[in-house]
Amino acid sequence: MSPQHPSEPSVSTLPQPRRYNGINWVGLRTLYLREVRRFWKVGAQTVAAPVVTTLLYMMVFVVALQGARPPLHGIPFAEFVAPGLIMMAILQNAFANASSSLIQAKIMGTATDFLTPPLSPLELTIGFSLGAATRGVVVGLVTALCVLPFAKLGISNILLIVWFGLISSLLMGMVGVLAGLWSEKFDHLSAVQNFVVMPMTFLSGTFYLVDNLPAPFDAISRFNPFFYLIDGFRAGFVGQAESNLTVGLVMSGVLTLVLGVVCWRVFKSGWRLKS
Numbered sequence: 067m068s069p070q071h072p073s074e075p076s077v078s079t080l081p082q083p084r085r086y087n088g089i090n091w092v093g094l095r096t097l098y099l100r101e102v103r104r105f106w107k108v109g110a111q112t113v114a115a116p117v118v119t120t121l122l123y124m125m126v127f128v129v130a131l132q133g134a135r136p137p138l139h140g141i142p143f144a145e146f147v148a149p150g151l152i153m154m155a156i157l158q159n160a161f162a163n164a165s166s167s168l169i170q171a172k173i174m175g176t177a178t179d180f181l182t183p184p185l186s187p188l189e190l191t192i193g194f195s196l197g198a199a200t201r202g203v204v205v206g207l208v209t210a211l212c213v214l215p216f217a218k219l220g221i222s223n224i225l226l227i228v229w230f231g232l233i234s235s236l237l238m239g240m241v242g243v244l245a246g247l248w249s250e251k252f253d254h255l256s257a258v259q260n261f262v263v264m265p266m267t268f269l270s271g272t273f274y275l276v277d278n279l280p281a282p283f284d285a286i287s288r289f290n291p292f293f294y295l296i297d298g299f300r301a302g303f304v305g306q307a308e309s310n311l312t313v314g315l316v317m318s319g320v321l322t323l324v325l326g327v328v329c330w331r332v333f334k335s336g337w338r339l340k341s
Contacts, residue, residue: 094189097180101197105163113205116159120151120209124216127273138275141304148217149300150272155209156231157292160202160238161245161263164194168246169255177339187333191243191326198239199232206231219303226302226311233318234295238263240325247338266292276308291321 105112128144138146171177180190210219221227241263249255270292276284287293294314301307307314333339 090184090186090189093183093185094193096183097185097189097193098196098200100180101163101167101194102200104167104197105201112159112163112201113208116155116205117209117212120155121212121216123151124148124213128216139306141306142217144217145219145304146300147273148213148219149303150270150296151213152206152209153230153234153296153299154267154272156202156206156235157238157267157295158259158263159205160198160235161242161259163201164198164239164242165246165249165255165258166242167194167197168243169249169252172246172249172339173251181339187330190333191240191329194243195236195239195326195329198242199235202235202238203231206235221303222305223302226298228302229315230295230299230302230318233322234299237295237318237322237325240322240329243329244325244332247332250338266290270296271308272296291317294318 124144124147127147137143168177171179180193185193213219245255245258249258269287270290271287276287276293276297278284279287288309294309294317297307297309298311298314298318301311
C-alpha cells in the first residue's frame, strides 16, 4: 500500500455532514420561517384577498338578503354563516400555502433548498405543515375581525374554537403537502383545488343545515370530513351542533395523525421530488 501524499488531506480532516441527535431545531425553525415569510411578503394576495372574498359572501348572503333568510335552529343567519365562512378561509388558505410552495419549488428547480440541508422527512413534514397552518390561522383571525360588523359573534366554547381552528389548518396543510408533491404542473394543483377542496368546502353545511337536505344527500354530507370541522368550529360560537362533537373531535385528530404519517412516508421515499 503506497503511503498517503503529504499534500492530500486525510479522510478525517475532510468536512463531514453535521449530525443531529434528535430534531434539527435550527433547520426546522429556518424552514418554518421560510414558509411564513413566503406568504407574508405578498400579504395583499395571501391574506387580504381571502378576507375580501369572505366579506363579499357576507355582503351577498347577509346584507343584500337581509330579512329574506329565516333563522336556522333559532340562530340568526348572519351568526350561523359567519363561522362557516371563517373556517372556509382557514381550510382553503392552509391548503394553498403548502401546495403552492412545493409545486413552485419543483417547477423552478429550487427543491434542493430544503432537500440539501440536513432535514429529516419528519422535519420537512412539520415545517411545511406548520407554515401552512400559520397562514390558515392568520387568515382566520383577520377574517373573524372583519366579519364582526356584519355578525355579532359570541363565544360559547373557546376550546372548540381553538381545537377545530388549529387542527383544521394543520390537516389542510398536510393535504396541501400531498397535493403539491403529487402535482407535476399547476394544472394538476388547480384540479385538486377546484374539483376536490372547493366542492367539499361548499357542500359541508357552510351556508345551510345539513339536516334540511333530502335523502340521501344528508347522509352523504356526513361522510364529508369538512362538515365536522365546520360544524364543530361553529358550535364553539353558537353553542349548537348538528353533528356529534365527540365524533368530530376524534375524527379530526385521527385524520391529522394519519395524514402526518403519509406525508412523512412520502418525503422519506422522495416521491416526485428525487425521482
